[in-house]
Every structure is written in structure tokens, then in C-alpha cells.
Amino acid sequence: MKSFVATARYEFTMQWRKRSVWIVTGVLALLLVAIGAGQLTYVFDASDTKTAMARAALLLQLLLPVGYGSLLADRLVRDRQIRIAEVLDATPADATARLAGKYAGSCAATAVPILVLYLVVGVAYGIAEGDWAAAGWVFAIFVVITLPGLAFVGAAALAFPLVMPTPLFRVLFVGYWFWGNAVTPAAMPTTAQTLLAPEGAYGLRQFFGYDEEIMRPRGDLFNVLRPEVSATTAVLSIALLAVLSVLLLAGANAVQSRSTR
């Protein structure tokens, strides 16, 4: 536990101080203002504050995790690149605890700018519409919907670069993210709007009033992962993302252990 806390604290501080963590989110915010201003109408036209924040969250959730994954992709391979992995392995600190600490610390620090951007959107809505509940809903959506998605992305970003070059992972991840979350099922078979989509399709609809139906094109093989939206399926979706995250980290741990031997 001590190793986990120490590693998490160190990784958090190290990542938190990197200006790059803020730059990627800042660039996205500028792009949203420059070309996505029209999307504000879609957010503000929602029937209530909760739905408006769910719409805003889905838009941000579709865009922000690619920068998040890209920033985290070198966290685990870095120890070998700068040749400190052997030194760390020689310490009494347990390798699994160090991996968990690195995951928790670096993922948490990289998520902070995303939370800040969410809150800026909530406050802007509160000022415009006079309903300050928006900030509360944004925070709730971040915890219930965004964090499980980011946990999955963070685990993938730490694990996959152990078995493929980091630049290749970054490109494949962006391609996956677009295909698996942003492409509508009507366009082509995709994992978007399924229980496995890190965009949080089920949670947003069940808990936060996101008001667009799940698409189930006839004959789509992914329809088996698109049951009716309910509290059970929404919780199941979040649980599946958590399980996938744990499996990815377990895989990363196994790869690291094998390379240490």
C-alpha cells in the first residue's frame, strides 16, 4: 500500500506539472470555440439543464480522450527508455503496486484539465441560463460517465505501448476512438452506442437524460451489445469498462514481469 501511495503521489505530481497536459485540452477548447460554436445551440436547446449538460458531456467525451490517451501512452515504457526500470525493480517496492500507483497517479493528473473544461462549460451554462445546477450535473456526469471511460483509455494507453511502438499505438488509438465511439451505427458496424463504448452511451441516457435513442441498424452484428437502456444495463456498461481496465492492467503487469525475468 505504501508503494502504491508513494508512486501515485509522485506520478500525479510529475504529470500535473507538465504544461503539455494542459496544452492539448487548451487546443481542443480553442477548436471548439472556433468551429464548434454552432454546437452550442444544440446544447442550449435541450429541454432541461440535466439534458443540456449530458449533451455537452457527450460532445467533450467524444473529443477529449484522444489527447488523454496520447499523453499517457509513454508513461509505462518511459521507465525502460530512460533506463530506470532495473533500478526500480531492485527496490523493495512491489512491481504490481508500482504499476497501480503509476496508473492511478498519471491518469488522475491528466484528467484534471478535462474536469476543469467540463466545469467551465457548466459555469458558462449557469451564467447564460441562470441555473447553477449545471455545475453540479457536470461534476456528477464526470464522476459517473467520464471517469470509467478515462480509466479504460488510461489502462489501454499504459498497456498497449508495451507490445507495439508508441507512435503506432497513438495512431491506432485515434482510429479506434473515432470508429468505436463517434461513427454512428447507421454508417457502418461499430462499437459506438454499445455497452462497451467508453463514450458512456448507456449511463448518459439512463442517469442523465441524454435524449437520443440507441441506434440498432437491422442485421448489425454489434446489436447484441445494444440491449434496452435501463439502470441495470447502464451499471453493467460501467462495470464492463472497469473490468476491461483491470484486464488491460493485468496484461501490462504480466508483460512487465516477463521482461524483468
Place this chain on the structure above:
Amino acid sequence: MLTPPSVLVLGMIAAAAQFGAGENDASIARTLIGVLEMLLPLAAGGGAASLIGHDPVAELVASCPTGYPVTLVRRLIVSLTWITVLAVLASTALIATGWWDRWPAAHAPLPGQLTWLSPVLFLAALGFLAGAVLRSPGTAAGIVAVVWLTQQVLNSLMQSSPAARMLNLFVTTRGMPADWTVNRLVLLGGAVVLFLFAWLVLTRSEATYSGEGS
């Protein structure tokens, strides 16, 4: 070097899956041309973003007769040449097999090469500039990724603005055909401007020799 052929193979698999599912020819042709217009530029941008920021012996490189900025430009040229070879081979195969013409918005084979060339150079120049300014491959690649994905997700909004349409990277497969030539030339011009900025940064900054604290 592994990324461009990997995305080509993935694109071909997606098109094969569409073929197997009985989708129409135009839809499959759009995916095939989309590999050239969308995935290769993403690979080019990600690759260019990774060229700077992690040289373990940068000080030694700095003492060589060939300047570090020249070395970085040579790396960029090698990376872009590899992508060009793959793109020409892939587009030739599409033209020879007739799939090129099955996408209604495709252009004649020769000018049609701007389908991939313009976005490849634009995103490569953007990644190169971001790498030069930030000296962090992760951040530079993140910026390329965010620009690429924003254009995908907000594509319909970009169509409604004449200025944004000029910078649309995916005008062949997701844009307005009337703007095609101007759009491709604007992207090429933008690539030149971004590259010149990158060169200015590389030749004037001592910090180029070391990446951001990783």
C-alpha cells in the same frame, strides 16, 4: 515506419468487411479512398510529431557538422517519402481495379492524388511544428489527434462555414465537391506556412535539443 502500412491494412480489412456485408460499391469505394484521405494523413501527422524530443544524445548531435534542424528535416523527408510510396501504390491499385471511380466525388487520377497529398502534408507540417514548439512527442501527437478528430466529429459544422470548409481535411469523402481544388491548394499552402514556422523554431531555439521533462 510501421504505422502507415498498418493503417492501410486496417482500412483494407474494413473495406473487405463492408464487401462481405453486401454494402454498395460507392460505400466501399468511399472507405478505400478514405484510407488515403483520413488514415494516412493521421499516420503522417503522428509520425512527424514523434521526430523530435527524445534524442538521447542530442548534445552530441549538436556537435556534428550537420545541424540538428537539418537532421530533423531529413527524418521528416524519409517519413513522408515512405508514406508517398505507399499512397501511390494504393491509389494506383484502386485506379487499376476500378474502385477509384466508384466513389462519385473522386477526381481524375492525376489531380486526384491531392486527395491524400494535401492532408498528409498539412498534418505532417502541423505535427512537425507542434513537436518543434513543444518538444514532447505525446503532446504534439495529441494535438494532431485532436485536430483530426475534431474535424471528423464536427464535420457538418465545418461545412456550414466557408472559411472552415477551406481547411477541411476530408473534403473528398466528407465534404462539398465544389470546393475541392481550392481546399486542396489551401491545405498545401497551409502546410508550407506551418513548415516554415517549424523551421524558424528549430533554428532559433536552444531548447530544441532537449525534450520537455518526461
